[in-house]
Amino acid sequence: MTESKGALRRAALLDAAEEVLVTKGNANAAMRDFAAAAGVRVGHLQHYFPTRADLIRAVLERSLERSLHRLNDVADVDLAPEAAGGLGMDESQRLLTALLREHSDMADVRMHLEIWALAASDEAAAGALRGFYSRYAAHVQGLVRRGRPELPDQEANAVAAAIVSLFEGAAVTRSDIAGLRTVHGDQAVIRTAQWLIHGQ
Numbered sequence: 001m002t003e004s005k006g007a008l009r010r011a012a013l014l015d016a017a018e019e020v021l022v023t024k025g026n027a028n029a030a031m032r033d034f035a036a037a038a039g040v041r042v043g044h045l046q047h048y049f050p051t052r053a054d055l056i057r058a059v060l061e062r063s064l065e066r067s068l069h070r071l072n073d074v075a076d077v078d079l080a081p082e083a084a085g086g087l088g089m090d091e092s093q094r095l096l097t098a099l100l101r102e103h104s105d106m107a108d109v110r111m112h113l114e115i116w117a118l119a120a121s122d123e124a125a126a127g128a129l130r131g132f133y134s135r136y137a138a139h140v141q142g143l144v145r146r147g148r149p150e151l152p153d154q155e156a157n158a159v160a161a162a163i164v165s166l167f168e169g170a171a172v173t174r175s176d177i178a179g180l181r182t183v184h185g186d187q188a189v190i191r192t193a194q195w196l197i198h199g200q
Contacts, residue, residue, distance in 0.1 A: 010048050010058075013038050017059050022107045026114040031055075053124035060115060060132045067102050067136075087146035092197050095143060096190045103171035113172070137164050147197035163193050 016038035020029045031052055035045040049055035103109070119126040141160035144151065151159065170189050174181035 013040070013045060013048055014059055014062055017055055018107070018111055021059070021114045022110045026118045051124075053122065053128070056115060056118060056125050057128035059111070060128045063108065063111070086149070087143065087197070089194060089198065092143070092147060092194050093190060096193050099167060100170070100186060100189060103167050104174065106175055109171050109175045109177070133164065137161055140164055144197055148199055159196050163196055166193055
């Protein structure tokens with residue numbers, strides 16, 4: 001089924017907003033900058049996204065959806081908590097490698113750093129960020145549940161949060177901002193996450 005004109009216009013506006021966040025930075029970008037990047041008037045942009053927070057929230061939500069879809073496509077596995085069957089070491093390594101790859105795109109890293117900076121002083125953006133990580137952690141919890149189905153809910157939540165923290169921190173330190181990316185470092189990140197998932 002083809003997308004509606006409205007959906008295509010909305011996607012184009014979000015593409016432009018991502019580009020502005022990556023190249024100009026959130027602190028230096030106003031609604032008029034986002035509109036100019038998309039080649040539209042501010043009023044047109046506000047028809048789809050009435051406020052700056054609405055625009056940022058939509059960028060975040062789409063980024064999460066895109067990441068989860070790509071991960072599922074690469075891993076070809078159901079990570080939902082109710083997924084049947086256990087999780088072996090080979091499969092978890094493949095899944096975690098795909099997840100780490102999702103944290104390797106420099107444009108995505110820069111965009112999320114800009115969102116974090118905004119969230120420090122903007123409660124609406126902070127709420128969007130919390131929603132992002134809540135859904136991300138819930139997704140990873142499905143992976144944890146398959147690896148250690150015996151874990152109580154509170155412990156599974158904690159393990160999922162630790163894995164998210166590990167990979168989010170690695171995204172920054174592995175980027176060209178910090179420059180700490182190495183093959184051995186990536187393997188250590190994956191082994192650490194496997195230990196968290198399998199308890200060994």
